[in-house]
Amino acid sequence: MQNQWTAFLNQDPNDPEVQFALESVKILTESKNNFLAKLSFETEPAEFGKVLSINNSKTQ
Amino acid sequence: MVDETLSRMSLVQLSAAIAARKVSSQEVVLNNIEQLEKSASSLNCLARLFPEEALKAAKIADKQLFSGKPKGLLHGVPLLHKDMFYSSGNITACGSKICADYVTDVTATALLKLEQAGALDIGRLNMVEFAYGLTGHNEITGDVRNPWNPEYITGGSSSGPAAAVAAFLSYGSLGSDTGGSIRFPASCCGLVGMKPTYGRVSRFGAMPLSFSLDHLGPLTRTVADCSLLTNIISGRDSKDTTSSTQPVPAFISKAESGIRGLKIGVPTKRSGNSAGFLDPLHPEVQREMENSLAVFRGLGAKVVEIPLPESFEISNAMANIIGGAESSSAHANWLKEQPENYGSQTRERLLTGLLFSATDYLDALKLRKIVLEEFLQDVFEQVDILHCPVVPIPVPTLAESDIKANPGFIEYLSLLGHFTRPFDYLGLPALSVPAGKTDNGLPTGFQLIAPPFEESLLFSTALAYEKENPWSFPE
Numbered sequence: 001m002q003n004q005w006t007a008f009l010n011q012d013p014n015d016p017e018v019q020f021a022l023e024s025v026k027i028l029t030e031s032k033n034n035f036l037a038k039l040s041f042e043t044e045p046a047e048f049g050k051v052l053s054i055n056n057s058k059t060q
Numbered sequence: 061m062v063d064e065t066l067s068r069m070s071l072v073q074l075s076a077a078i079a080a081r082k083v084s085s086q087e088v089v090l091n092n093i094e095q096l097e098k099s100a101s102s103l104n105c106l107a108r109l110f111p112e113e114a115l116k117a118a119k120i121a122d123k124q125l126f127s128g129k130p131k132g133l134l135h136g137v138p139l140l141h142k143d144m145f146y147s148s149g150n151i152t153a154c155g156s157k158i159c160a161d162y163v164t165d166v167t168a169t170a171l172l173k174l175e176q177a178g179a180l181d182i183g184r185l186n187m188v189e190f191a192y193g194l195t196g197h198n199e200i201t202g203d204v205r206n207p208w209n210p211e212y213i214t215g216g217s218s219s220g221p222a223a224a225v226a227a228f229l230s231y232g233s234l235g236s237d238t239g240g241s242i243r244f245p246a247s248c249c250g251l252v253g254m255k256p257t258y259g260r261v262s263r264f265g266a267m268p269l270s271f272s273l274d275h276l277g278p279l280t281r282t283v284a285d286c287s288l289l290t291n292i293i294s295g296r297d298s299k300d301t302t303s304s305t306q307p308v309p310a311f312i313s314k315a316e317s318g319i320r321g322l323k324i325g326v327p328t329k330r331s332g333n334s335a336g337f338l339d340p341l342h343p344e345v346q347r348e349m350e351n352s353l354a355v356f357r358g359l360g361a362k363v364v365e366i367p368l369p370e371s372f373e374i375s376n377a378m379a380n381i382i383g384g385a386e387s388s389s390a391h392a393n394w395l396k397e398q399p400e401n402y403g404s405q406t407r408e409r410l411l412t413g414l415l416f417s418a419t420d421y422l423d424a425l426k427l428r429k430i431v432l433e434e435f436l437q438d439v440f441e442q443v444d445i446l447h448c449p450v451v452p453i454p455v456p457t458l459a460e461s462d463i464k465a466n467p468g469f470i471e472y473l474s475l476l477g478h479f480t481r482p483f484d485y486l487g488l489p490a491l492s493v494p495a496g497k498t499d500n501g502l503p504t505g506f507q508l509i510a511p512p513f514e515e516s517l518l519f520s521t522a523l524a525y526e527k528e529n530p531w532s533f534p535e
Contacts, residue, residue: 029381029420053305
């Protein structure tokens with residue numbers, strides 16, 4: 001069990017579970033590649049919250 | 061002997077009956093406990109009951125009412141919640157072995173708000189281990205069974221709340237939704253389930269799974285009940301850094317005005333080379349979606365097809381990255397120190413989160429703003445509300461959806477959150493409403509999605525639908 005933690009942390013190439021998970025992770029992360037150009041140099045995660053609130057102010 | 065008429069009252073009806081002293085809180089609580097003792101074990105939905113405290117609180121509630129001092133809209137009403145809401149001095153096990161004795165010294169803000177409205181907190185309901193899974197299976201506490209047919213899943217992760225409310229064992233229940241965990245089980249069990257706007261309901265004192273995606277909300281048998289509970293638990297809380305300052309209106313005040321002229325958007329099917337959002341839909345679920353849209357048309361709403369922005373396609377993947385990274389970070393110590401105490405599926409899902417890089421995680425968070433802006437512009441400048449399914453397939457049996465026994469189901473597993481997870485990523489309010497039944501006799505539901513903080517629009521639309529197309533539960 002403890003080995004499983006280490007295997008995932010080290011991305012052990014000999015562990016089939018790690019390799020299966022890495023395949024899934026690759027598919028997920030590659031899906032964003034076409035959209036990264038839309039991010040400006042200054043974009044921060046917290047801007048999401050602002051968009052939620054600003055939109056509401058517009059509708060009130 | 062259980063008073064079935066009392067058990068089958070809606071939350072709104074029960075509150076009114078207690079307020080009018082047609083029934084006492086003590087009678088209601090005793091009946092609720094008796095009902096739980098009779099039926100909860102066959103569904104495996106009950107985690108913990110507080111019978112002595114509940115009866116003591118009911119006695120006090122009756123005295124307060126007698127002296128003309130009701131606390132609020134839920135005075136004397138007993139409720140049970142998902143086993144992830146902290147209550148000072150009590151165990152919150154989170155459907156796990158690891159937290160089997162976990163006692164905190166705080167109480168969830170949502171619970172405090174219910175208490176201030178007069179509700180009695182009488183117990184906790186089973187859930188998916190650490191809320192990480194949509195089918196409802198739990199290797200630690202056992203699977204919860206669907207009251208419509210015990211061979212079928214309830215959906216998760218709010219499995220216990222869904223089963224208990226659908227089986228008349230609780231008048232409503234709070235759950236959590238990180239990838240669909242309120243709406244999915246609500247759909248599987250024929251309930252109304254609300255995932256409010258991100259920040260609308262304080263997350264303080266609720267077990268975290270992924271703090272960027274976690275939403276708290278109720279599962280109920282009627283739209284009015286769902287609106288009432290959502291109203292009570294909403295609002296600013298300084299203890300939750302993501303809590304919104306937006307004012308909270310009475311969500312159902314516009315209910316009687318009808319929905320004539322409302323523009324309801326339905327995602328367009330496949331366009332060009334890109335897969336349509338509705339592509340994974342099973343024909344039986346599609347049939348019920350079309351039936352529900354016919355009801356809306358009959359009510360005077362205008363149903364139009366709407367193309368979703370291209371960037372929306374990555375919502376599901378981005379939610380998986382954020383959820384994976386944040387949950388594995390939260391569980392890192394336990395994963396290192398006591399991995400054997402996790403169920404095997406939960407442990408593997410959590411370990412997978414270690415594989416995302418910091419850049420992947422931050423990209424997924426930063427893209428959220430872009431995807432939301434485009435969605436608001438392309439969708440909500442054309443329509444008032446969006447309609448789509450909740451669960452892409454008919455509710456599966458416990459056996460066929462058990463990955464350990466039936467590894468072939470893994471093909472469907474990744475699809476299960478297809479219609480729910482994107483709206484956790486966008487933080488938009490989404491309401492699951494019973495739509496009909498598929499050929500196996502199990503319920504299916506549609507969800508309505510609105511612009512940020514427009515919960516009122518969701519409730520008024522769903523209420524109009526419910527009045528036109530009333531839903532009934534098994535005897």
